[in-house]
Amino acid sequence: MHSRFPRCLAPPDRIPAAGAPLEYKAHMETMTLDVERTVAMANLGIAALSSAMAYPLFRGMVARNGYFGFRTAKSMASDQAWLQANRLFASCLMVGASIIAVLNGAYVVWGFPLPTALHDDVLMYSAPVGLMASGLVAWLLHQRQ
Numbered sequence: 748m749h750s751r752f753p754r755c756l757a758p759p760d761r762i763p764a765a766g767a768p769l770e771y772k773a774h775m776e777t778m779t780l781d782v783e784r785t786v787a788m789a790n791l792g793i794a795a796l797s798s799a800m801a802y803p804l805f806r807g808m809v810a811r812n813g814y815f816g817f818r819t820a821k822s823m824a825s826d827q828a829w830l831q832a833n834r835l836f837a838s839c840l841m842v843g844a845s846i847i848a849v850l851n852g853a854y855v856v857w858g859f860p861l862p863t864a865l866h867d868d869v870l871m872y873s874a875p876v877g878l879m880a881s882g883l884v885a886w887l888l889h890q891r892q
Contacts, residue, residue, distance in 0.1 A: 791848055804840075819832065835889055851873060
């Protein structure tokens with residue numbers, strides 16, 4: 748499995764050349780798996796933290812405030828609008844976090860089933876793109892209400 752992670756992390760004089768010894772190439776392959784597993788574990792942590800932050804919003808445990816929650820002019824208009832908007836946002840956030848957890852958890856447990864060309868991008872960008880998509884979906888649904 749080829750990855751660009753070790754090339755980013757290894758000093759230029761340590762990148763294996765075409766004629767490098769097989770032991771060195773095997774070491775780089777092991778390092779690739781370690782780095783990718785670390786990224787996947789970090790993404791699992793981001794998914795868990797996102798779900799933990801979404802739970803009080805979903806349960807209606809957070810009163811209207813200017814710091815935490817889904818804040819738009821429409822959602823700040825009343826307590827009822829605040830609760831509805833935050834329940835919707837928390838639902839989308841939990842779905843996004845679940846998708847992140849499944850993608851990265853599948854890598855940690857079974858290896859990664861995607862083609863090599865997609866493999867690094869999915870690992871690196873699943874958490875930020877998943878969370879931004881969750882927020883965008885929640886905003887669009889909130890605007891339709």
